[in-house]
Amino acid sequence: MGVLESADVVLEVANLGKSFPGVQALAGVFFRLRRGEVHAVVGENGAGKSTFMRLLAGLETPDDGEIRFRGRPVRLRHPHAARQLGVAMIHQELMPFLDLTVAENILMGRERTRGPFGWVDRAAQRREAQRLLRQLDVPVSPDCRMRELGVAEMQAVEIARAIGCRAEVMIMDEPTSALSERETRALFRVMGDLRRQGGAIIYISHRLEEVFELADTVTVLRDGRHVVTGPVTAFSRQSLIESMVGPPKPQIAEPRPRIAGVFGGHGRAAGEPDRAANARPAEDAAALVVRGLSRAGAFADVSFAVHRGEIVGLTGLVGAGRTELAQALFGLVEAEAGEVRVHGVAVRLRSPRQAIDHGIALLTEDRKRDGLVLTMSVMHNLTLSGLDRCSRGGWINGRREEAVADALIADFGVRIAHREQSTGTLSGGNQQKVALGKALLPDPDIVILDEPTRGIDVGAKAEIYGLIRRLAQSGKAILLNSSELPEVLALSDRILVMRQGRLSAALDPRRATPAEILHWAMPE
Amino acid sequence: MHPRNIRPWLARYGLLLALVGISLALSLAKPGFLTVSNLINVIRQISINGILAVGVTYVLLTGGVDLSLGSLVALSGVAAACWAHPGEYPVVVPVLIGVLAGALCGAANGAVITWGRVAPFIVTLGMMTVARGLALVISGGRPVSNLSRAFTTLGSADLLGIPVPALILAAVALASHLCLRHLRVGRYVYAVGGNEFAARASGINVVGVKLFAYTVCGACAGLAGVVLASRITTGQPNAGLAYELDAIAAVVIGGTSLSGGVGGVGGTLLGALLMGVINNGLDLLNVSSYYQQIVKGLIIVGAVWLDKRSTK
Numbered sequence: 148m149g150v151l152e153s154a155d156v157v158l159e160v161a162n163l164g165k166s167f168p169g170v171q172a173l174a175g176v177f178f179r180l181r182r183g184e185v186h187a188v189v190g191e192n193g194a195g196k197s198t199f200m201r202l203l204a205g206l207e208t209p210d211d212g213e214i215r216f217r218g219r220p221v222r223l224r225h226p227h228a229a230r231q232l233g234v235a236m237i238h239q240e241l242m243p244f245l246d247l248t249v250a251e252n253i254l255m256g257r258e259r260t261r262g263p264f265g266w267v268d269r270a271a272q273r274r275e276a277q278r279l280l281r282q283l284d285v286p287v288s289p290d291c292r293m294r295e296l297g298v299a300e301m302q303a304v305e306i307a308r309a310i311g312c313r314a315e316v317m318i319m320d321e322p323t324s325a326l327s328e329r330e331t332r333a334l335f336r337v338m339g340d341l342r343r344q345g346g347a348i349i350y351i352s353h354r355l356e357e358v359f360e361l362a363d364t365v366t367v368l369r370d371g372r373h374v375v376t377g378p379v380t381a382f383s384r385q386s387l388i389e390s391m392v393g394p395p396k397p398q399i400a401e402p403r404p405r406i407a408g409v410f411g412g413h414g415r416a417a418g419e420p421d422r423a424a425n426a427r428p429a430e431d432a433a434a435l436v437v438r439g440l441s442r443a444g445a446f447a448d449v450s451f452a453v454h455r456g457e458i459v460g461l462t463g464l465v466g467a468g469r470t471e472l473a474q475a476l477f478g479l480v481e482a483e484a485g486e487v488r489v490h491g492v493a494v495r496l497r498s499p500r501q502a503i504d505h506g507i508a509l510l511t512e513d514r515k516r517d518g519l520v521l522t523m524s525v526m527h528n529l530t531l532s533g534l535d536r537c538s539r540g541g542w543i544n545g546r547r548e549e550a551v552a553d554a555l556i557a558d559f560g561v562r563i564a565h566r567e568q569s570t571g572t573l574s575g576g577n578q579q580k581v582a583l584g585k586a587l588l589p590d591p592d593i594v595i596l597d598e599p600t601r602g603i604d605v606g607a608k609a610e611i612y613g614l615i616r617r618l619a620q621s622g623k624a625i626l627l628n629s630s631e632l633p634e635v636l637a638l639s640d641r642i643l644v645m646r647q648g649r650l651s652a653a654l655d656p657r658r659a660t661p662a663e664i665l666h667w668a669m670p671e
Numbered sequence: 672m673h674p675r676n677i678r679p680w681l682a683r684y685g686l687l688l689a690l691v692g693i694s695l696a697l698s699l700a701k702p703g704f705l706t707v708s709n710l711i712n713v714i715r716q717i718s719i720n721g722i723l724a725v726g727v728t729y730v731l732l733t734g735g736v737d738l739s740l741g742s743l744v745a746l747s748g749v750a751a752a753c754w755a756h757p758g759e760y761p762v763v764v765p766v767l768i769g770v771l772a773g774a775l776c777g778a779a780n781g782a783v784i785t786w787g788r789v790a791p792f793i794v795t796l797g798m799m800t801v802a803r804g805l806a807l808v809i810s811g812g813r814p815v816s817n818l819s820r821a822f823t824t825l826g827s828a829d830l831l832g833i834p835v836p837a838l839i840l841a842a843v844a845l846a847s848h849l850c851l852r853h854l855r856v857g858r859y860v861y862a863v864g865g866n867e868f869a870a871r872a873s874g875i876n877v878v879g880v881k882l883f884a885y886t887v888c889g890a891c892a893g894l895a896g897v898v899l900a901s902r903i904t905t906g907q908p909n910a911g912l913a914y915e916l917d918a919i920a921a922v923v924i925g926g927t928s929l930s931g932g933v934g935g936v937g938g939t940l941l942g943a944l945l946m947g948v949i950n951n952g953l954d955l956l957n958v959s960s961y962y963q964q965i966v967k968g969l970i971i972v973g974a975v976w977l978d979k980r981s982t983k
Contacts, residue, residue, distance in 0.1 A: 479872060500874040509872065517868035522932035523861060531862055532873035534855050541855045585873065 155181040157217060157347045158203070158234070158316050164211030165198055172198040173371045176212070180316060185338065185348045187362035187379070189355070191391055191665065192465050192630040195371035196351050200318050203349070204236040205229035235309035236318040243293050243301055250276035250289035253308045279307040283337050299330030303337060310341075317341065318349045323357060324466060335361060353464050354670050355384050369393050388669070392632075392661040432491075434624035435507075435593045437476070440485035445471035446648040449485070453593065453624040458615065460639030460656065461628040463668045468648040469628045470512050473597045476626070477509035478502040479517075489593065503532060508591035510583055512598045512628075514575075518582040521571035525563055526552035528570050528581055533588035555584035560610055576607025583614065594618055595626045600634060612638060632661045644668050685977065686926065686941045690948065697952040704955055711834060717947035718836035719744075719895045719902075721940065723918035724925075725840070725847050726891025728939045729884040731922050732851070734864040734931025735791035737885065739780065739798035740892045740918055744911030746806040747772040747896030752815035752906025755822040762821040769897035770890050776802055777889015781882040799915075806908040815906035826902030836898045843891060848936040860884055864931025920967075921946055924974040946970070 160178040164171070173195045180186050190196050201207045203214065205223035213220050216232050223229045229236075243252050250272045259271035276289035285303040293301065302322055309317055319338075323331045338348060338361065352358055358365060358379065365382060367374040367390045374390050382390075433452035440449045446468035453459045461469055475482045478496035487494055489505045496502050502509070511518045519528050529552045530537060537547040552566050559580040563573065570581060579599065587594065596615065600608045615638055619625050629635050635642055636656050644652040644667040652667035698705035723740050730737045751769030754760055776798060783794045828835050851857035859880045862870040871877050895914075900906045925942030927934025949970060953963045 477872070498874075498876075499872050500876065503874040511869075511872055517866070517872045520862050520865035520869050520932065522865035522928075527858065527861070531858070531870075531875070534858060538855050543853050543855060543858065545853075589874075 155183075157182055159215040159218075160203075160212065161215070162212035163199070163202060163209050163214065165202060165207060165209050171371055173202070173209075174211075176368070176371075176373045178366060178373070178376070180347045180349060182315075182345045182347055183342050184364060185342055185350050185362045186364045186366065187350045187352065187358040188366050188368060189352070189358060189387065189391060190368035191632070193370075194368040194391070196368055197320065198371070199368065200236065200320055200349070200351065203229070203234060203316075204318055205234070206236075230312060230314075233313055233315040234318065235312060235314035235316070236320070237302060237305045237309065237322060238318075238320050243305065245292070245294040247293060248289065249280075249287055249291050249293060249296070249304055252293055252304055253279060253289070253311055255308070257311065275311070276307070279311050280304075282310065283307055283340065285333075285337070297330065299327075299333055302334060306337060306341075310346075314346075316347050316349065318351075320351045321353065321466075322350075323352065323354065331357075355387060356671075358387075359384070367391055388662050388665050392665055433488075434490060435476075435626070436486075436488040436491075438486045438488075440472070440475065440482045440487065442471060442475060442480065442483050445480075446475075446645070449645075449650055451643055451650065451653075453626055455592070455622050455624050456619055457640050458619050458625045458627055458638050460635035460642040461626060461645060462630065462632065462635045462642060462664060463645035463651075465630060467645040467668070469645050470597055472645070473509060473512070473595050473626070473628050476502070476595055477507055479509070503589050503591070506590075506592040507595065508586040508589065508593070509595045510579075510586045510597060510599055512601070514578055514582045519570050519578060519585070521569070523570060524567045525556070525561065525570055525573070525581055526566040529555045529584050529588065532585055536588065551588070555588065559584040559614060574604075574607070576603040576610070579603050579607065579611060580614075583611070587618075591623070593624045593626070595628065597628045598630065599627070600629070600631065608634075632664055635664075636661070646670060686924070686938065686945065686974075689974075690941060690945050693945070693948060693952065697948070697955070701952070701955045704952060709951070709955075711832070711837075713944075713947045713951045714837040714840075715834040716951065717943045718834065718840045719899055720914070720917050720921060720946070721840040721943040722843050722891050722895040722898065723914055724921035724939045724943050725844050725936055726888040726895075727915070727918050728847070728922050728925075728927055728934065728936055729851075729860060730791075730888045731919070731927050731929060732860050732864045732931055732934060733881055733884045734867070735784065735881065735884070736795065736919070736929075737777075737780065737888050738792065738795040738915050739776065739802055740888075740895075740915035741911035741913055742799045742802035742806065743773045743776050743889060743892035744896040744899055744914055745908050746776065746802040746809075747893035748900035748910055749806045749810045749815055749906035749908050751822075751897045752818055752900050753809065755818045755900075755906075757817065757819040759819075762819065762825070765822055766825070766894075766897050769900070770893040773893020773896060774886050774890035777892070778882060778886040780889065781885030784885065785878040785881050803908075810906060810908045812908060814908070815900075816904065818900070818904055818906075823901050823904045826898055826900075826904075836902065839894065839898060843894065844936050844940055847887075851935060856880065856883055861932055864928075864933075866932070917946065920971045924971060926978055942974075945974075 156179055158180040160176060163173060163176040165173040176199060188196050188199065198207065202209050205226045205228050208224055214223065221232060244255065253276045254272050259268045259275060260266055261268045273289045280287055280289065283303060283306060285307065287296065287300050287304065296304065306317065322334060341348060350362060362379045364376065365379050365387065366376040369391060433454045435453040438450045441447045449472060451459065463469055471480060474480045476487065476496065478498045478501050481497060487496060494505050515521065520531065526548065530548050534543060537544050537551050549566065556563065556566060561577055561580045561584065563577065570578060573581065599615065600611050615625065615627065627635065627638055636659065639656045642654040642656050642659055642664065643650055644654065644664055646668055647670055654664065703709060727737050727740060747769035750772040751765040754768050755765035780795050780798050783789055784791050825835055830838055851860060859870065859875050862873065862875055863877050863880045867877055896911065899910055921942040922939045923929060924945060925934065925938030927938060946967065949966065950963065953966060
């Protein structure tokens with residue numbers, strides 16, 4: 148890198164690293180951002196993009212490495228520090244103040260005031276907001292309430308706010324995911340203007356065609372590590388996907404014998420005939436059949452079947468509608484069209500109770516939010532969805548409940564001091580085992596697992612994989628929804644890929660490669 | 672004791688310890704405190720607040736709140752009194768009418784909160800005014816008097832030396848303890864308060880559980896209203912002002928979390944008892960009732976503050 152060019156560098160990152168308990172989220176990341184540049188950061192789910200952005204925006208502090216702003220090392224201990232330096236994050240979930248006006252939002256924290264008591268000068272506020280909006284060529288009135296705006300307009304207001312703060316670096320995390328085509332065009336125009344005015348933009352997106360259209364430079368992250376950086380013209384869609392996925396790993400190429408071997412005799416050994424290749428039983432015999440299931444804004448026209456003893460992997464990008472589909476199959480949200488058949492009988496799933504009564508179980512995506520009652524003991528959580536098994540006429544039989552809980556604790560290998568222990572104090576892996584035991588107590592035939600190993604350490608992951616295998620061997624039909632490709636490849640008998648709410652492919656895990664899956668997962 | 676073990680121990684028995692300590696101090700300062708007649712006086716005084724507090728424990732455990740209790744006390748007292756004139760009906764009729772009036776209002780609270788999705792604070796605030804208004808309408812704004820001996824005996828008589836209101840409180844508390852600890856619906860009350868989403872995903876009928884909690888709470892308020900009417904021998908449409916606050920205070924002092932899911936009837940009883948003992952002690956010490964209010968307020972905040980620190 149020449150000395151002359153370095154004057155343009157706004158933000159530079161060297162050897163950046165961050166770990167969370169049990170996970171190295173980011174390690175050895177190098178990054179350089181110039182004035183007037185749109186720099187795309189791409190990678191699979193969990194590649195570390197979000198962690199990287201959070202570090203740059205001051206939402207997390209790094210463990211290793213250095214962030215230099217205009218050549219000076221800086222420490223970003225909180226978002227405010229980043230803002231003061233001129234780094235602004237435009238984030239979907241960064242909720243604006245919906246009931247305040249556009250002008251009030253743009254000038255939040257920097258109000259134009261008069262006099263010693265901080266009297267807000269509304270006229271001055273309007274003028275300043277109007278100036279910023281006009282600069283961005285956004286046709287929004289400063290007097291409009293935020294609530295009345297569309298998503299794209301809200302983002303434009305956020306950008307106006309960022310420019311008002313003299314932000315030189317703007318971080319945009321999946322800004323187009325909720326936008327229509329027209330709104331996307333409008334946003335790109337704004338970004339183009341910003342670039343011409345010398346702003347620098349870090350752009351995170353799963354939509355590779357947008358990356359090719361918009362970005363000057365691309366950085367690829369994989370497993371929290373920096374893979375490659377180069378001008379966008381140096382890549383093709385195919386080569387970009389390949390560097391996101393990485394070279395084929397041996398354990399992914401031959402996953403099934405390895406896992407079967409760990410759990411001894413009953414496993415399907417490598418030489419056993421492959422069921423996926425054999426003639427499939429008629430669809431009527433399937434435990435779960437889904438036909439044309441749709442829900443506006445979440446998923447559309449989804450059809451598939453899961454048979455007894457089969458693990459069907461469901462994968463795709465985050466936000467593809469997989470979790471909503473899992474929730475619809477458990478009655479947590481209602482599908483608007485289509486049909487679900489359990490053992491050949493059409494069922495209506497309007498509440499989790501009905502789903503449980505039809506023999507369906509769901510391990511929810513977020514165990515802390517809707518999986519466990521953390522204020523309750525391990526025993527009380529385990530028995531919560533199957534209290535009818537240890538009670539008569541509404542009266543809980545304490546001994547019976549203890550026996551049921553102890554059996555689940557042993558079966559699922561939950562490591563605790565005592566069954567009365569509070570669930571909130573357990574490690575993520577142990578909590579997940581409790582959640583799994585709780586979901587499985589009613590002895591379901593159909594088990595839906597939504598991100599079963601999210602946020603748990605490697606050892607607990609292996610144990611959960613073993614449990615999933617055992618469940619399939621005991622004849623349960625399993626739908627494994629996971630963003631982790633190695634997991635889906637290793638465990639599934641078949642893989643379904645979801646893209647923007649629709650099934651885009653059904654693949655054979657013995658032949659599918661991560662690159663192929665990603666190809667089907669990425670928006671067209 | 673090992674210092675590491677003292678925190679959970681304190682969290683569990685701290686309230687009992689405080690109660691014993693304060694009682695000891697009072698009995699040293701005033702020999703009149705630790706006498707049978709005075710202690711019976713204390714439990715008589717806490718009976719009504721105790722019944723209300725046990726009822727509102729259900730609601731607080733689900734993570735809700737009920738501000739209408741005081742008005743329900745007045746309404747059910749008036750309703751019961753209207754049916755309690757001498758020579759008309761057997762005594763169970765006015766009692767049942769009073770409890771039913773409270774239960775219906777509680778169920779109405781629960782219905783609007785669950786199906787209407789209106790915040791419990793607002794719904795029960797509305798019920799507070801509506802029930803008060805109903806009590807005034809039914810009674811014509813005047814106390815309903817001329818009640819049968821059988822009815823007024825409820826509030827004044829003793830059984831085996833123990834006041835009947837205290838026995839009623841004991842029965843309500845015992846039944847509630849059994850319900851919350853040993854019945855499925857009781858377990859679901861804790862689950863809904865601890866994590867409503869997880870409760871729903873566990874197949875629990877969240878709406879039903881909340882309706883149950885508000886109805887039981889209303890029924891307890893109805894019962895408290897009957898006891899009060901019997902004790903003061905009139906149905907008073909202006910009775911029970913701000914009773915809900917004392918009841919909620921007792922529950923909170925007893926360690927039940929306002930965000931739901933944690934606590935129980937045992938703590939609530941201790942909380943009510945602690946408030947009663949302190950009131951009684953301050954009376955004995957001739958502290959003016961003005962100062963008593965200040966002390967009560969400080970105790971409420973202090974108890975919760977200590978509870979937070981010991982469970983952290």
